[in-house]
Each structure stands twice: as C-alpha cells, then as structure tokens.
Amino acid sequence: MEPRPDTGAAAAGPVALKDRALAPDLARGFMLLFIALVNAKFFLTSPDTVVTAADKAVELVRSTLVDARAIPLFSLLFGYGAVQIIRRLDGPDGGWREARGLLRRRGAWMVLIGLAHAVLFLPVDIIGAYGLALLLFVPLLRLKDRALLWAAAGTAAGSIAVTLALMAALPVGDDGSVQAGSLVQDRFTAAASERFSEWLLYTPYTMLLVVLPPMLVGVWAGRRRILEEPARHRRLLSATAAAGLAVAVAGGLPGALVWSGLWTGAAPGTAAVLGLVHDATGWAGGLGWAALIALAALALGERRGAVAGAVQAVGQRSMTCYLMQSVIFSAVFAPYALGMSAHLGTAAAAAVAAATWSATAFAAALMHARGVRGPAETLLRRLAYGARPRRPRRTDA
Secondary structure, eight states: OOOOOOOSOOOSSOOOGGGSOHHHHHHHHHHHHHHHHHHHHHHOOOSOOOOSHHHHHHHHHHHHHTTTTHHHHHHHHHHHHHHHHHHTSOSTTHHHHHHHHHHHHHHHHHHHHHHHHHHHTOSSOSHHHHHHHHHHHGGGGGSOHHHHHHHHHHHHHHHHHHHHHHHHHSOOOTTSOOOOGGGGOSSHHHHHHHHHHHHHHHHHHHIIIIIHHHHHHHHHHHHTTTTTOGGGGHHHHHHHHHHHHHHHHHHHHHHHHHHTTSOOOOOTTHHHHHHHHHHHTHHHHHHHHHHHHHHHHHHHTTOOOHHHHHHHHHHHTHHHHHHHHHHHHHHHHOTTTTOGGGTOOHHHHHHHHHHHHHHHHHHHHHHHHTTOOOHHHHHHHHHHHOSSOOOOOOOOO
16 A cells, blocks of 8 residues: 655755654664774775784674665665655645755765765765765656565665676675775875776765665655654564564674684685675665664653764764764875774774764764754755755645
8 A cells, every 4th residue: 555645734944953753863873883884994905904803703793783784774764864855845746846856956966075075085985876866766756665665676686686797807805895996095196086986986886786775665664654653663663673684694694704714614705605695685684773773762762861862963964974984084094194004903993983983973962962963964955955945835734
C-alpha cells in the first residue's frame, strides 16, 4: 500500500533545530565517529599498520562493524532527508516542482563543495557523491514504493557486478581496497592535482554503486516516517537491527580476520573476494545501525544527557563536522604537514579519529548551546534556498 501524502501546510525553509527528530540526527552524529575511523585508516601509507595486539583488535572491530557500514547509513539518511524536504513544500504538483528545483540546486552546490573538499583535503569525498545523486536521480523520488525497492535491489546487484570487473582491472591492496596515490605526495600542489583526478573517478563510482541503493531505501523509509516515529515501527526496527547487523557481522568477520592478521592461512586472492562480500553486506549493516540507533532514540525519549546531546548536535551539523575532520586529518597525516601517515599504526590512527570526533562534538555542543547552525549547513541553505528561507505558502488546509 502506498503511503498517503501529507495535506497540511508546511514551510519551505529549513526546520528549526528544536523541531528536528532525534533519531536521524543521533544516527548522523554517531556515524561521523565511524566515518572518522574509516578515513583515519585511509590516510595510513605504511605497509605495517597492523602489528601490535591493539592494532589487530582495532582492525578486527573496525573492519567488521564500521568499514562499508557508515556510508550506507549516511546514504539512507540522505534519502530520508530528501523526503522531509519534499514534505515541507505544500501542494501536490507545485510542491513537487519546487522541491525538484530545490533538490537539484542543493545537489549542484554539494558537488562543488565536494570538489573543493576533495582537492584541498580528501579524495574519498562523500558530499559530491550525494550531490551528484540528487542532480541525476531526483525523478526516482517519485517512484511507487515497489518500483523504488526494485530500483534499490537492481542498483545493488549492478554494484556487485561492476565491482567484480574493477577488481580484475585495478591494482588492489591487501585489504581489497584501491590505493590512492595522492596520499604519498610530499607537496600540496601535487597532492591536490592528484586528488582532483581521484575525485573524478571516485565520485560517480561511489554515487552509483555505494550511495544509490541505500538512498532509495531511505526514501521508502522517509515516506513512512520510520525514524521520526520509532514507537509506531518498533517491531520493524527490532527485526531490521537484528538481521542487518547479523548479516554485516557474518559477511564482514572473515575479511576482518584476514586483514587483522588473525587468519593467516588464506589463499592468494582470498582477501579481495572477502572484501567484496564485506562491502556487499555493508548495506545490511547500514540498515541495521539505523534501526538500532532509532531504537536507542526511542529509549532515550526526553531523558538526554550531555553525551546524547553532543552526538545529536554533531548530527545537526554533520557537514560542518565532516569537513572539520578532514582539516584535522590533513594536518596530522599529510606528508606536507605533520606527516604521520607513514608512522602510525591502526590503533594510533583510531585514537586520532576518536580524539578528532570528540573535538568536533565539543564544538557542535557549543554551537548548539548558543543556537548556532553549522557554517557549512548555513552556507548550503543560503545557496539552495536563497538569502532567506521562503515563507510557507497559504493553503486551504
């Protein structure tokens, strides 16, 4: 059965921070910790990053529960947020035309912001991938539910097929990942030039084969307000959390055992195959994490302590905090800065990631206490909406 459209008037501008649902922001904030753990590992260039017992433990846990699980969750939340934007624009036809224009403007600016982010700091940028998805696939947001889920399944199957082809054609690391040459450049200009080329390849690949499937599932979930009204969907959320995380662990653990050095008898080429299984089951892990965090938000209710409040504040300023992470990581890891990428192991990189995320959480909490939005979010809203958010149109509702 298709969800019935909302009929009440809604504002076209951004939602006030106090009126935002807890679960999506909590998920964004928590997953930025996961993103930090993944990106800190990405910066490492030493061939011996997993040596100590601490390195092995961190590699095992991160590879099983975090890698290829965070971006699918972010993608689901991105699709969910697109539905919330559409819902805020009243009128069945005029509302869609306005929403389509707004989403495409938002997508275009996100592509440009992502390009700048990649050239300056990090080639594996996700902002541009999300923006490109909006630019190219806004019409998919109008699909019927069944077609939407079939599209998600089809793009997921296509992703696996293309990844298999790329594995045969590209140089692959021991953990199944493609190595980025920009990480070892000792001059900023040379690194920036190479990051530009890497971004041009990485962004469409990530958009089509990583972001799009869970984004479409997020649209389906957004139509039903599953994360905004977790009490109504407790049974679905419980089943999704259990099944999604179980699949993610089952698919991720074998590869994690190899990459952590705890499984030493694997045949040559096994790591690449296990990497494919690991990444494919990451979509289920992203759904599982989203459901688990929604249940945690339901349990918290209004009883939110300082930690939950800080995580929520990060989620409300996710783009700002994401960019802050890249600035700090570049200063710590880049060869033309402190140059720690060639010297740190997995455990030390995880410590840098946790400290960085904690610093962004502290900054976000201060902004929240002062009622200040994140500067990146403010900039994007100004660019997408115009100088001022539009007033809601009058309706007969």
